[in-house]
Every structure is written in C-alpha cells, then in structure tokens.
Amino acid sequence: MIIKVEISEETWARMLTGKRVEGTIGIDRLTGRKDFNAFNRQKRNRPKDRLIKKLPWGWVKESEENLKVFTSVPKVYGIENVLEYMDQDHEEAKVALIKHEMELLEFC
Secondary structure, eight states: OOOOOBOOHHHHHHHHTTOOOOEEEEEOTTTOOEEEEEOOOOOOOSOOOEEEEEETTEEEEEOSSOEEEEEOOOGGGHHHHHHHHHHHHHHHHHHHHHHHHHHHHHHO
16 A cells, blocks of 8 residues: 655655654544654763673663662562572672772772
C-alpha cells in the first residue's frame, strides 16, 4: 500500500541529511489529508554515567548527582540464592564505593 503524506520543509531537509525523524502520521477527518507531525526531540545533554565497578550480577556507577547500584539476578536460581547473590553484590558495591572515595581523597 502506498500512502502519500504531507511533511514540512524542515522535516524533509532533516531527512535529506540522513537523520532519522520520529513522529506520528495522522489523517484529518474533515479534509482526508494525511500529514506527518515530527516530534521535537532535544539532544541528550548530560554526560554518561562513569562505571566504578562491574559486579557479578550488576554494576556501581557515578553520575554528576548520584551513586547508582544495580543488581539483576535471574529468578531460576531460587529466592534463597537470589537474596544471597544480592547481598554479595551489595557488599562488593560498598567496598568499591569506599575505595573510590579513598582514591578521590588521595587525588585531591
């Protein structure tokens, strides 16, 4: 099926430069015209989080404002093992954060 859709000049110019344009296609019920409404996405401005330590089941990262700890353990191990793995990751995360802070203090 071929659908003819009206798009703005600005959207067409973005497409010609090879950029992807996200948006919605809609039909005006009164006129029957099909048009494309491009989303006005803003570029991500914040820097990526810095990895402090890779854990067996997750990671510890640092952003500008937060320290982040992530753990993901498959349910197939059973609840007892999942809780044990989470505790082990939590302990490793605490040690990694302490070492990270000590390195920062030595650096300053």
